[in-house]
Amino acid sequence: MMEVNTQSPTSSQADDHGHSKHLAHHFDDVHQQFDTGKFGMWMFLLTEVMFFAGLFVLYAVYRSNHPEAWQFAAQFLDTKWGAINTVVLLVSSFTVAWAVRNAQLGETRKMLINLVITLLCAGGFMVIKYIEYSHKVHVGLVFPQLEHSLFNPNITAEASAKLAAYEQGEVFHQIEALSAAERNWVGKFFSIYFCLTGLHGFHVLAGMVVLSWLILRGMRGDFGPDNFNAIDFGALYWHIVDLVWIFLFPLLYLIN
Amino acid sequence: MYDKSQGVNYLNCERGFWSWFGTLDHKRLGLMYMWSVMGAMLVGGLFAMAMRLELFAPGEQYVNAEQFNQLFTLHGAIMVFLVIIPGVPAGLGNFALPLMLGAKDVAFPKLNRFSYHLWVIGALFFVGVLVTTGLDTGWTFYAPYSTLHSQTAVVWATFGAFVLGFSSIFTGINFIATIHKMRPPGMTWFKVPLFCWGLYATAIMQILATPVLGITLLLVGVERMLGVGIFNPDLGGDPVLFQHLFWFYSHPAVYIMVLPPLGIISELIATYSRKHIYGYRFIAMSSVAIALVSFIVWGHHMFTSGQSPLTSIVFSAITFFVAIPSAIKVFNWVATLYKGSIVLKAPMIYALSVIWLFGIGGMTGLWLTTLEQDIHLHDTYFVVAHFHFVMVGTAIFAMLGGMHHWWPKMFGRMYPEKLAQISSTLTFVGFNLTFLPQFVAGTQGMPRRYFDYAPRFEIYNQISSVGAAFIGISMFMTLWYLLWAIKKGKPAPANPWGAVTLDWQMPPIPDPHNFKDAPVVGDPYDMDLFVWSEDEGGYVPRNPVPGNPYQALPRSAIEEGTSSA
Numbered sequence: 001m002m003e004v005n006t007q008s009p010t011s012s013q014a015d016d017h018g019h020s021k022h023l024a025h026h027f028d029d030v031h032q033q034f035d036t037g038k039f040g041m042w043m044f045l046l047t048e049v050m051f052f053a054g055l056f057v058l059y060a061v062y063r064s065n066h067p068e069a070w071q072f073a074a075q076f077l078d079t080k081w082g083a084i085n086t087v088v089l090l091v092s093s094f095t096v097a098w099a100v101r102n103a104q105l106g107e108t109r110k111m112l113i114n115l116v117i118t119l120l121c122a123g124g125f126m127v128i129k130y131i132e133y134s135h136k137v138h139v140g141l142v143f144p145q146l147e148h149s150l151f152n153p154n155i156t157a158e159a160s161a162k163l164a165a166y167e168q169g170e171v172f173h174q175i176e177a178l179s180a181a182e183r184n185w186v187g188k189f190f191s192i193y194f195c196l197t198g199l200h201g202f203h204v205l206a207g208m209v210v211l212s213w214l215i216l217r218g219m220r221g222d223f224g225p226d227n228f229n230a231i232d233f234g235a236l237y238w239h240i241v242d243l244v245w246i247f248l249f250p251l252l253y254l255i256n
Numbered sequence: 257m258y259d260k261s262q263g264v265n266y267l268n269c270e271r272g273f274w275s276w277f278g279t280l281d282h283k284r285l286g287l288m289y290m291w292s293v294m295g296a297m298l299v300g301g302l303f304a305m306a307m308r309l310e311l312f313a314p315g316e317q318y319v320n321a322e323q324f325n326q327l328f329t330l331h332g333a334i335m336v337f338l339v340i341i342p343g344v345p346a347g348l349g350n351f352a353l354p355l356m357l358g359a360k361d362v363a364f365p366k367l368n369r370f371s372y373h374l375w376v377i378g379a380l381f382f383v384g385v386l387v388t389t390g391l392d393t394g395w396t397f398y399a400p401y402s403t404l405h406s407q408t409a410v411v412w413a414t415f416g417a418f419v420l421g422f423s424s425i426f427t428g429i430n431f432i433a434t435i436h437k438m439r440p441p442g443m444t445w446f447k448v449p450l451f452c453w454g455l456y457a458t459a460i461m462q463i464l465a466t467p468v469l470g471i472t473l474l475l476v477g478v479e480r481m482l483g484v485g486i487f488n489p490d491l492g493g494d495p496v497l498f499q500h501l502f503w504f505y506s507h508p509a510v511y512i513m514v515l516p517p518l519g520i521i522s523e524l525i526a527t528y529s530r531k532h533i534y535g536y537r538f539i540a541m542s543s544v545a546i547a548l549v550s551f552i553v554w555g556h557h558m559f560t561s562g563q564s565p566l567t568s569i570v571f572s573a574i575t576f577f578v579a580i581p582s583a584i585k586v587f588n589w590v591a592t593l594y595k596g597s598i599v600l601k602a603p604m605i606y607a608l609s610v611i612w613l614f615g616i617g618g619m620t621g622l623w624l625t626t627l628e629q630d631i632h633l634h635d636t637y638f639v640v641a642h643f644h645f646v647m648v649g650t651a652i653f654a655m656l657g658g659m660h661h662w663w664p665k666m667f668g669r670m671y672p673e674k675l676a677q678i679s680s681t682l683t684f685v686g687f688n689l690t691f692l693p694q695f696v697a698g699t700q701g702m703p704r705r706y707f708d709y710a711p712r713f714e715i716y717n718q719i720s721s722v723g724a725a726f727i728g729i730s731m732f733m734t735l736w737y738l739l740w741a742i743k744k745g746k747p748a749p750a751n752p753w754g755a756v757t758l759d760w761q762m763p764p765i766p767d768p769h770n771f772k773d774a775p776v777v778g779d780p781y782d783m784d785l786f787v788w789s790e791d792e793g794g795y796v797p798r799n800p801v802p803g804n805p806y807q808a809l810p811r812s813a814i815e816e817g818t819s820s821a
Contacts, residue, residue, distance in 0.1 A: 025769065026360035026438075036363045036437040043429045043463055051467035054475075054501050058486060061497060144491045145483020151491070184485075184492030191484040195475065 022227045034229055041233040045240045048203075052244055055196050059251065062188045069185035074255035076141055076171060077193070078132055082253040085128050086245065092121035093242040096211075096235045103218075103228040111231075112218050118238065119211045122204055129201055136190070139163065139171040143194065144187045150175045151187030193252055200248060203241045210234045265765035267667070280365035283766060285372050286351030287666060290659070293347050294735070296338035296379065299386075301731065303331035308690075308724040311717045314709050324707030325392040326408075330385075332395030333413065337420045338379055340651050341509065344516040345462075346371065346427045348658045349455050351666065353431060355759035355766060356449045358440040358775040363433035367426050374423035381416025385409045394705065396506070399487035399498040403479040411480050414473040421466045421473075424512070428462025431455050442777035449757045449780045450539055454519025457543035461508040461550060469505030472498065496561050503554035511550045513647055515543050517654030518585055518614070521607050524657055525589045527755040528604035529596025532781045535588035542581035549577050556625060560634045568627055575625040582618050586611060601753070602676035606657030609684040610650055617645030620695065635705075637716075638698025641691045649687055656680070656734065663738065664752050668765040669745030675737045679730040686726025693719045749794025750806050754786045761797070761807045776801050778810020785810065 027033040063070045095114040102111035136142060140163040144151035148159050150172065164172045175183060214234050217223065223231055266283045276284055307327050310319050319327065350368065354361055362368050385391050389409045393402040397417075402410050435448065435456050448456075476498070478484050485491030487498045526533040533539065555563060555571030589611055598604065620642040624630050633639060660680075663671050693716035698704075702713045709717065751760040757780045762771070778785065785808035786795040797808030 024365075026365065028774075032437060036433050039437055040364055040367075040429050040433040043432055047425050047429070047463050047467045050464055051471050054468045054471035054504075057501065058497060061494070143482050144485040151485075153491070181492065187485060188492055191486055195478070195484065195486070199471075 022229075030226070037229050037233060038236075041236050045236065048240055048244075052196075052199065055192065055199065056247075059192050059196065062185070062192065066185040066188075069182060070189050071255050073186040073189035074253065076136075076139075077253050078135075079253050081128050081132050082249050085125050086249050088121050088125050088128070089242045089245050092118045092125075093239055095121070096238045100228065100232050100235045103223040103231045104225055106225045108218060108221065108223065111223065112215060115211060115215045115218060115231075119208060119215065122208045122211065125204055126201065126208075129197065129204075138166055140166075140175075141171065141190050143191055144184070149187075151183055151190070153180070196248055196252070200241070200244055203244070207238050207241050210237060263763075264768070265668070265763065266768045267765055269768045278369070280361070280369055281768060282350050282354050282362050282365065282368060283666075283770075285368055286347055286349070288372060289342060289347035289350060289375065292375065292379065293339050293343045296334055297343075300331050300334035300339055301728070303327050303334070305724060305728055307331065308721040310707055311709070312721045313717075314711050314714055316708065319707065321707050322392065325394075325705075326390040328705055329391045329394050333391065333417070334382065335647075336395055336509070336513075337417050338375075338382065340513045340647055341420070341424055342375055342427075344520065344651065344655050344658065345431070345455055345458050345512070346375070346424070348520070348655065348662065349427075349431065349451075349516055352658075352662060352759055353434060353452055353455055354438070355665075355762070355770060356452055356757045356780075357434065357438060358443055358758045358771060358777060359434060359438040360770050362430045363438055364430050368430050371423045371426040371430070374419050374426070378416045378418075378420035378423060381412050381419065385413045385416065388412075396502060397473065397476055398502075399476065399479070399495040400489060402476055403487050411477045414476045418470050418473045418477075421470045424462050425466045425470075428459035428466070432459035432463065435459075440771075440774040440777060446537060446540070447777055447780060448540075449519075450522035450533065450536070450543075451516065451519035451757075453540040453543050454516040454522075457547035458512050458515045460544075460547045461512050465505045465508040465512075465551070468501055469509075472501040472505070496558070496563065499558050499561055500554070503557045504551075507554040507557065508547070508550040510643075510646065511546050513651045514614075515546060517610075517651045517658075519543065520654045520658040520661075521589065521610050521614075522585070523755070523757065524603050524607035524654075524661060525592050526781050526783070527661075527753050528599045528601060528607065529593055530599065530754065530783050531592055531596035532779075532783060533588070534591035534594075535584070536781065538584050539588050542584040545581040546578060549574070549581070553578060556630070559627060559630050572625055572627040572630075576622065579618065579622055582614075586615060586618075600677070601660075601673060602671070602680045603657040603661040603753075605677060605680040605684070606653050606660070609680070609687075610653050610657070613645050613649030613653060613684075613687065617642060617649055620645065633698060635703055636698035637694040637702045637704055640704045641694035641698060644691050644694075649691070653683070653687075656683070659738070661753065661755075662759075663741065664748030664764065665759060665766070667742045667745075668748050669741050669743075670748050670752065671741040671745060672737050675733070679733045679737070682726055682730035683734075686723045686730060689723025689726060690720050691723070693717075693723075749792045751786060751795040752793070754783060754788070754795035756780055756782055756785050756808070760795075763806060776807060776810060776813060778808070778812060782811055 023030055023033060027036065096118045099111045099114035099118065102108070102114060137148075140148050140150035140159075142149045142151075144153070146152065147156070148163065149155065150163060152159075163169070166172070175186065178186065211234065214231055217230065266281055270279075276288060279285060306319065307324070310317050310324060310327075350362070385408075389407065391406075391408045391410065391413045393406050393408070393410060393413075397410065397414060402414075435452055439448070475484070475486060479487055486493045487495050489495060522533055522539055553571060553575045555567055556575045559568050559572070589607075620638070624633060624639065624642060657680075660671060660676055663669070697713050697716040700713070702709055702716070748764050750762065750764050753760070756778075758771075758775050758777070759766075761775065785798055787798050788794075789796040797806070799809040799814055801807035801809050
């Protein structure tokens, strides 16, 4: 792989022009480089919005077909955890925005602290998501074709008994009381819940990778008033991850 | 391997596998895309030939029904995802876009390299599908067959297409940022060459539509592995929703495939008519208009799916609007030809073919848009012929025309003109032989995607198979002489065609960094700026820019000079 790097135009040409060392060879000046990067980042965020849009369409169709089933299903989500996670992400968006400001002002220490807080918030979000997910799995509110799913039409007696025994069968008996068709519709809610929050969770994980990379580069002293592009673009990505959750929380947890 | 007498250029500046596979140079990436796409095209083409062989006579000849399902699926999936979608935008577009704009590279060279690597990874998934169970869902992956019943490697194929989708998205982001931000001083929006406008319109669709396909194919994979039930009717899911999401991407994808090729045609028609393109702004804006309308017509693929009649009527009505910007392009090309000095070089033969083929492909589209008529023609060979006229007759023909046009710039060698004229004519004749009879068979009710047919359709299928053989022969011939030309072709002059776009205002083989200084920008279709020179064997600037023998001084600069003097 070494040959790859040595022939990169960035390394061979960047210093020849007497420009900033952060300027890639194919740009005229740092402003053009920053504008272009930011424009590209916004285009990427647009694709991210469209990526989620497909699932939001499925959400809208199934909810408008059976609003009562979704109202019923949403009561099994834990609004308290959802609200805490919303606050956690809002705080992280604030700290990452602050980190960008720190970078622009050259306050490396403060910037690193803010980035670490952002990363911790992201981690906290995933921990809470794990708590929520594992509870759903235990009570059987999962994809309909899984063996231990309450919505599995061919659930085995053994799996059924196990679900009935968990927490005195609180959830089990409520779902059991539904007709087969109703159970399908409620099952759809959880399928879409897992797809949406799962895809969002995957983006949080990706964001954690980005944040860690920014922290490492920040510790190396890469960022300052003349070079904050990467941290600005990373923060933009983090805001979109936050924004998607701002939509997910009311759409999933606050139906009642 | 390459002519060293020409000094340092992008081909000879570095050697070795990694200098290509790991390159950041858009020109090298463009060439690698082109070779990769041609490799995939060979595989997809052989599947097509196998189908035409089977269909030469009714009844089972060489393959059975299951094998035939695999043939048309793999032919379609490879040709769409691996050949046509990346072929012109990522292949020729990568090579030509920064050169035509006068930029040193695309906006994000590393992202560009990543796009190519994603293409390779996506292709490897398809290789995995090929060597294991194959694929029998049709390239459309319709649920619930793909999610519940197919015994083939659907998850691999959908994941491969997902990865290829991201390759396409990143190319789109790169190109749109390049066109917005990397234009040199003086290159205003309406001095951007029309091929770049086509790439721009395509980038809009790549960015907005492809992610929807991504999530849809991901859901098919999740459905197969975990059983979410979203498209499963037994569990209250709706398979028609899959079709909606799929066509929300795949209709714009048709224009992703044809808008850059149509942009190439605008370049070719103007250059080989030696005349300023007629209606520049209308052609540029028609590309953007098609891109925008493309997002609201997807339901015309689903007239028989059971969607509500009102929905069908609305989609039918909106779809007619696509005809307007499409026709604007064709009329402007014809107006450009009028009183032009037409030079029938091979690229021009391809370009003129496209006017004919795109005309037929477009107008039969109107038949299919007409709601009642589509109920009769749906899933017949009429549809097959229609979209081959657009996707092959337009996109692949323009790609071939573009390859011939840029071959001298890519390799500094001329292709053999006589052979190219013969093979392009042969391809045109073969194509019409292959697909015109399919319109007739389709109107008489021959359904698509079957390995067998009623004996009364035999004559149409035989003509079709003979035509396919013509295409096959001329394609191999083309491949052979193009490869031959790289090594043995006549050394090319800097501007063999007299084109005025900036990619022709540079040495025969471009410098690794394209332009040392920002080029002087003029009207890209002002053909008077270049005159034929017998000594050079090509065109030279009438008034060269001082210190740069390749660049022509644009008319505005000359007028300024005379008025001040």
